Amino acid sequence: MTALDPALVTDWFAAHARDLPWRRPGFSAWGTLVSEFMLQQTQVARVVPILEDWLRRWPTPADLAAAPPAEVLRAWGRLGYPRRALALHACATAIAERHGNRVPEDVDELLALPGIGDYTARAIAVFAHGHRHPVVDTNVRRVVARAVQGVAQPAAPNARRDLPAMEALLPDDRAAQRAFNAGMMEIGAVVCTARAPRCDECPLGAVCAWRLAGYPPPDAPPARRKPRFEGSDRQLRGRVMAELRASDVPVGETELVAVVPDPGVRARILAGLERDGLAARDDDGWSLPS
């Protein structure tokens, strides 16, 4: 394992970083938190417009905490995984009530908040507050696997290994570590992509262990069949949620039959949404939670 010169990453990032809202000077810690929640599951291009509307409407955690969940779910729209909108709302409530309406700086305090795990806690500590931590997402794991370890694909995610591996590469300097974390993610997102890496554009091209080794192929993945999306409960949940978002009044059984014809499946979908706090039933039908 050759040491990686951090300047290769930070210099490239300074010259090639995409212009994104959360990279603007003065972008708030709260804005960074909201952006990280949205980016957990959704591509940059889909997040940007929703994020900007969201922050105009709810500029601080207390503003979001005061909003009814139904409005939060409508604003989340088609970003996907609507449970995360609820987690963000709960997170805002906790910050407003227990942290004086200020986004915590400490990783352990962040990890204790709803919807924040290993990645998001460190991303906020680093990008919102400038603290020094390894930030490891799937892009970083792929870049480290290739450039440092010389293998095509990273092993299964494991914080016990992944965090020390990134820590070992991280520069000490406060500004440089921030640019290094952001730069490694950016390289993974736009250059060292999973399927068709653009090695001729890569700032690590001259030192990449995988490239230098002649691009050894990945180990054969264990045969494992993936669930199809078409017709899945996931797809049906999404369609029911779209109906609820679109309606000002409770949605009755008749309309839901058109979305999920099978009575057993329909009952299962609605029970799941109710259990997750995404839908509520009253005498007139189903609504978003008030």
Next chain:
DNA sequence: AACACGGGGTA
């Protein structure tokens, strides 16, 4: 360790 969880994009 495996699964559940949306929705859109690419080959």
Next chain:
DNA sequence: TACCCAGTGTT
């Protein structure tokens, strides 16, 4: 049409 993307929480 088939496959890919990706972090958190639960089991």
